[in-house]
Amino acid sequence: MESSPSELPNLSQLSSYFLGTCFTLASMVVLILEYIQTVEQEAKLIWPTKWSAVKVIFILNRYLPLVFVPPVAYFNVTLITPTLMCKSLFTVFAVGIAGSVITADALLYIRIYAVSGRSQTVRNILIANALCVLGLTLGPWGVYVFKTTFVQPPFHRRGCFAVEPGPSLLVMLAFGSLLYSTILTASLFVFYAARLNRASSRVNPLLKVLYIDGAMYFIFIAAFSIVNGLVSVLSPERVPYRFIVVIPQAISHNILAARMVLHIRQAARTDMGFQSSGGSKRMTIIEFKAASEPPRSTSESGLAAGEEAQSNQSNSIGSGIHIDPGSLDGRTWGTKAQWHGV
Helix, strand or coil, X not given: CCCCHHXXXXXXXXXXXXXXXXXXXXXXXXXXXXXXXXXXXXXXXXXXXXXXXXXXXXXXXXXXXXXXXXXXXXXXXXXXXXXXXXXXXXXXXXHHHHHHHHHHHHHHHHHHHHHCCCCHHHHHHHHHHHHHHHHHHHHHHHHHHHHCCEECCHHHCCCCEECCCCCHHHHHHHHHHHHHHHHHHHHHHHHHHHHHHHHCCCCCHHHHHHHHHHHHHHHHHHHHXXXXXXXXXXXXXXXXXXXXXXXXXXXXXXXXXHHHHHHHHHHHHHHHXXXXXXXXXXXXXXXXXXXXXXXXXXXXXXXXXXHHHHHHHHHCCXXXXXXXXXXXXXXXCCCHHHHHHC
């Protein structure tokens, strides 16, 4: 059955699909270039390490876009009848976007929990915030996907055409929830990172990485969330401009979260001076320096023992950094007593 003229997309809608295809293809190019540039780091810093929550989430975050971005491109150029298949492709797109954002934010939550010194209060706040954001994001997003329908594309054009999209308010609510989560997590991150920096007795390269990469993450995600929220409300009726910046936001989540993990582990390797490919031994900076010093005489050893005892006593109220580049999963930050206790 042919669609009525009122159901056929207008020229503005056709142009929006064209722009959406361009943005999707550009995002795929950026993603491929990112893989090429960082795959060597991933092979050195991630693959040889033991399996942990961080490693599993990192791999999901890293390769999930390869699952949902190609169907999005196919969605815009397919010649199939836009009925059930278009709906299925749109669902893959929606689920992939949600999964990509969730895994990227999970890596960020683990970093915040680690910087807080594994605080139970922070853990409870992050869990409650995650549940709240998931409900406010996935609920409206799912309703929007369910309400969207498709028709045969006009003028023998390629791609799937939506004619009855869900209310734009649902999309705005989803991106507004992401913006709220970004502001909250950024505030927690800055507070605990600044406190840890004040407690550190030296310039910490790991904190520097967290500051730079964390700032990039928060700024980009906040900007994308604001733009997507505005586009979903201000875009013309029945014109799918509201999804033009969605793929770039998901790819930005993916790239920035993955780079933060890679940069943290690289900074840990540099700070230690070396790292075996698959070793799991935890070594503090003090232990590494001690292992590098030449043997000393008996009198020097006795004097050093006394100095070490005095140093240990003074350090019981101080702070330090226990480097574990193979497993930066939240156990390598906090007070010195916590690091030596794991």
